Amino acid sequence: MNTNSFQLRHIGPNKKEQEKMLSTIKADSLEQLINETVPDNIRLKNDLDLDPAMSEYEYLAHIKTLADKNKVFKSYIGLGYHEAIVPSVIQRNILENPGWYTAYTPYQAEIAQGRLEALLNFQTMVSDLTGMELANASTAAAEAMALLFDVRERAKKKAGANKFFVSDEILPQTLSLLQTRSTPIGIELVVGNHEEFDFGDDYFGAILQYPGKLGQVFDYEDFVAKANNNNIKVAVAADILSLVKLKAPGEFGASVVVGTTQRFGIPLGYGGPHAAFFATKEAYKRSIPGRIIGVTKDKNGEFALRMALQTREQHIKRERATSNICTAQVLLAVMAGMYAVYHGKEGIQFIADSVHNKTKLVANYFEKAGFKQLNSSYFDTLLVEIDAIRLKPIAESFQVNFNYVSDHLVSISINEATTEKDLMQLFTIFGQLKPRLNPLNEDYSGHFSQILTQEPFHSNFEVIPENVVRNTSFLDNEIFNTYQSETAMMRYIKKLERKDLALNHSMISLGSCTMKLNAASEMLPLSNPQWGNIHPFVPLNQAEGYHEVLRRLEHQLNIITGFAGTSLQPNSGAQGEFAGLMTIRAYHQSRNDSHRNICIIPASAHGTNPASAVMAGMKVVVTKTDENGNIDVADLRAKAEQHSNNLAALMVTYPSTHGVFESAIQEITKIIHDHGGQVYMDGANMNAQVGLTNPATIGADVCHLNLHKTFAIPHGGGGPGVGPICVAPQLVPFLPTNPIIKIGGKRAITAISGAPWGSALACLISYGYITMLGFRGLTNSTKNAILNANYIKERLQGHYDTLYTGEKGRAAHEMIIDCRDFKNKGIEVVDIAKRLMDYGFHSPTVSFPVGGTMMIEPTESESIAELDRFCDAMISIREEIKNATKEDDNNPLKNAPHTQAMLTADEWNLPYSRKQAAFPLPYIADNKFWPTVRRVDDAFGDRNLICSCNPIEDYM
CATH class of the missing domain: 3.40.640.10 (Type I PLP-dependent aspartate aminotransferase-like (Major domain))
Structure with a gap:
């Protein structure tokens, strides 16, 4: 046995287990099973033309060598991306923790209360800072335009309007996204100066950048008021940290506020993954893209969380849907929300003040050095007239990147990670092009000390006009004012983790969702700053390691798919x-x-x-x-x-x-x-x-x-x-x-x-997966995925009917079991899903693609022991269904899931034992997972929509 083989670690069943499984499904060999499953006319005739597999040790050395090819400069490029400090307690306990990164979308709310609470924190943070009523983690600007277009459809006064105004201050990548999305659905983009905009009847919406792409802070209040008076709804693309200092867009009448939470403790990662945010008014709750986390109650009337308004999902609306979003960057949203929880209100205020004061310090330097700084009002970005052609090689010799707007304009965005040493380096760089004597003899380190002690640094003028200064409170909820010590934060994260069933506890056999092993060696490189701290718009020669990985991954995917090109x-x-x-x-x-x-x-x-x-x-x-x-x-x-x-x-x-x-x-x-x-x-x-x-x-x-x-x-x-x-x-x-x-x-x-x-950083994971499996391991993974599915199919035979099979009676990598006939016992498929929680399992996919069914996909990563535990659970539930009656719904399935509070209560008046409720099979006692709430009431939550951490009175 080659213990260095990654294939050995990734594929669940070993050789002896495979032989036993093949015997169970009545196949002489794995190859026979594949021949009976995959039509011969589409089988590949040759092995995949990929390199042989690397061991995990070899791969980690290889990826470190590639990381060393990246040049990690200090980047002040901005344009929506800023270096951020990832708190170590969040990096170690969330980003690097399979209890968080292997969880599935929280469709089964009773075993997802931890991440639902983390997402509620995120929504509260966004709602507070934007001044809007509803918020979620979603994609941003293009969805805002689509939502406003959808709202227009229902507003008779604007039924024919198809023009969407885009401020020329918008970020260039945002404009490109708007162009992509607008053209096929008949929206005409009009790009221009918002101060010269004509509020015509043919416009349904507009979008503004706040602050502008090169840092200027505009007062948009009059623009938004005029737009609203003309039935033109306004979206604002906002920098979330700036909203600590600037008036919330909700205060000046915006209908939608969008942006990214990357600078709330998320690595740059050469572009992603990062969680966007989407905030809007409650009036648009039926049109908001993505998923909203809402408050409801469980069967006992206790506080519970779940995904609200799920009927908006695409499998219900299909071609009537206004968005195709089916997931969001949840792990990153959790991290960003936890960043706000950990720093708290005062900490976030300090970070924003510090960034702003550092920016004013640099502006003060430019003023005294004789450079012309063009932004009259700013938060963290300055625009300077300078000889950019001379500046660039000097800056790069110091390993520094700026945003070179033109040959004579440069913008500089200061961030949380900018230190005193960095500022002095900036002054040295610009000092080599100084039009006057070097002003460094002034004690700038003294000013920096003021910043670090939160004493405001005053330049010759205040740079945020009074009408644009934020004067409303934010992050006042207890959750943002409790966990500022690392001990408290670590325990809070663990408390939430224990409420969630993830892949580190048991198999998640969701059909079409392939919840396979996310191997540690695939994940480790993500914590390396040589991958994490690179801005997506740096010169290509600073990201040579990235480009080697991305080129190789594109080639691997071309080979795997048989195609010619990959994006x-x-x-x-x-x-x-x-x-x-x-x-x-x-x-x-x-x-x-x-x-x-x-x-x-x-x-x-x-x-x-x-x-x-x-x-x-x-x-x-x-x-x-x-x-x-x-x-x-x-x-x-x-x-x-x-x-x-x-x-x-x-x-x-x-x-x-x-x-x-x-x-x-x-x-x-x-x-x-x-x-x-x-x-x-x-x-x-x-x-x-x-x-x-x-x-x-x-x-x-x-x-x-x-x-x-x-x-x-x-x-x-x-x-x-x-x-x-x-x-x-x-x-x-x-x-x-x-x-x-x-x-x-x-x-x-x-x-x-x-x-x-x-999301270039996440591509490292798939590159590692393919590289460590090699052509043989990839093929064997597929074969074992098919084997595992057919093993479950055979073990459940006689207990559940498989709805569809291939021509020779085999399933592919997943199968659908039919639960519709159980209705005559009063049992719905959702009851089986909830009862599985008591057995320590996340339910397979429920009622898709056929109502009243379950779609099961075990993946290749699960061993025969885990498959047997799952099958034993499903067979045990089938016996419980036999004992159920339509007239009496007081049974283990209808009451599931059973919580620890139920089992430890003084009274037990159910017609079955506590043991049957919580420990129906012997294996459960060895590793019991307790759902933290009883079955949630979705309808109550939708009737009483609360999607933020409100005061307790709001829940009464």
Whole structure:
């Protein structure tokens, strides 16, 4: 046994276990199982052309060598990204803690109360600072525009308006995102000076940058008032730290406030992952993108949290959805919220004051040195007239980056991590271009001491006008004024962690979500500042290590998918869907086929598919599925023929969402091509393809890959996500670019996310996963994922019916079990989900893609022991269902989950024992997980929407 093999550590079943499992499913070999599962006509004939696997030891040495190729300069570039200090207690106990980074999206609220509370803290922080009523972690500016456009649809006075004003102070990457999103849905962007804007009837909305992109702080109150008087709703893209010093946008009438929380203790990471924020009015609660965490009560009437207004999700609205967001960067939102909890109100105030005072100190230097500083009002960014061509090599010799606006203009953004030594270095750099005598003989270190003791440094004038100064309180809740010692903070984080069931406790067998091992060796490099402290807009030669990793990862993904090009820019699977469809749209336009706008989508598709198609300007045509759950080929052919002249694309998931390799897939893709369309493959189930088949072989033209699923990036409670797209040769020219660093194809579409390479830091994880598994390990992982699924299928046979199987009776990497008949016993599938918590398991995917069913996917990382525990739990629950009656719902399933408080109460008046309630099988006693609340009341929470840490009276 090669104990250095990463494959050995990643794949759960060992050789003996595999033999036992094969015997159980009646297969002579693993290869026989694969032959019976994957159609022969789409099997790869050769091994993946990838390098042999590295051991973990070799990989960690390799990634350290690549890290050393990065040059970590002090960056004062700004443009929405600032160096931040990650508190060590948060880095160690959240970012590096699998109890936080392996958690799943909190659909099962009773076992997710910890991260739900952390997200409620985040929402409260954002609401307080923005002055808005509702907030969440979501993507930002483009969603704000889409929300206001949706609001316009319902406002009769603005029904025909399609123009959206964009201030020319907007960040360049934000403008590019707005361009990408606006064009396909018929919004006309008008970019200009907000002081010269004409409030015409053809405008429905506007967006302002606060402060402006180069640091100027504007008083927007009159603009917003005039806009509102003309039924034009205003979004404000705000720097969150500046809102400690500047008037909250909600105070001057903004309808939406968006931005990023990166500077609240999140590494730069060459662009991500970072959590955006989205804040708006309660009136727009039904249109807000992403997920809102809300307060409700449980079955006992006790305080509980859950995701509010879940009927807004895309699997309900589908093509009527105004957004395709299905996750957010939750782990990063948790960290940002904890940053506010740890520093508290006074600490956040101190940080903002310190940044502002340091900036005033630099402005004072410029004034005395004779440089012309152009910003009359600012928070942390100065704009200086200077010979930028001379300055740049001097600055780089000191390992310093500025934002070179032009040959004669430079902007400098000060941040939390700027020290006294850094400031003195800045003065030395600029001193070499000084128009006057060097003013360094003034005691600037004395001024810095004032800053550190929180004494305000006064330059010759106050630089924030009185009308723009914040005069409302924030972060007054007890949660932000309790945990300022590290001991208290460490215990608070642990308290919340213990309320959450994550992958470090037991298997999370969610169909289509692939909650596999996130190996420690994949995660370790993320803590290295040589990866973490690089601004996304530094010169390319400062990020050579990053570019080697990103190039290699793109090549690996090209090989795995069989495609010709990859863009790593999309930050989630849903963004990947949109990006893939936008490349198809651009391809058709390049061939003078702009009329092609029909997207065919099977009825079984993920809900984000139709939402993404509509966002890309396409009309959705749904095709039927047959009685076996496969695409109805005859219906698809008929609809392709009907829409032949206008057919743009087919969106297909493969293997299907029903957990089957459809043998007709090549026939299906040929039909689409014969009628002039392109084929988009949803990569949610790529975990069943890698090394056995690929999207190119089945006839697809583009796919997105969920790196946060198949390729081992952790789910983190709902993100970080990376959803790159891989494309066939004809689509390579249209891969997305970035307005600051030109990347992508020769005819690139505009940006899909803000940073050139999206969440580059998280890409290290997938690079490590592929590099340590190698071609053989990747293929064996896929085979074992299929083996594990079929083992569960066989063990549950006779207890639960599997809804769909392949032609030879096999499941792919997941299967759907039918729970609909249990209704005659009064049992719903949600009751099974809640009861599984008492057995120590997170439920599989509930009621998707078929209502009343469960979709189970164990992944390759689970051992036979864990699979057996899960199967034993499901079989035990099946016996409980047999004993249930429709007339009497006082049973373990209807009362589940059972909390510790219930079990330790003096009274027990239920018709079954405490042991059956909490310890129905012997293994549970060895490692009991206690849900902290009873079943939550979603309806009560939606009727009484509270989405922030309000005073206790509000909950009464």
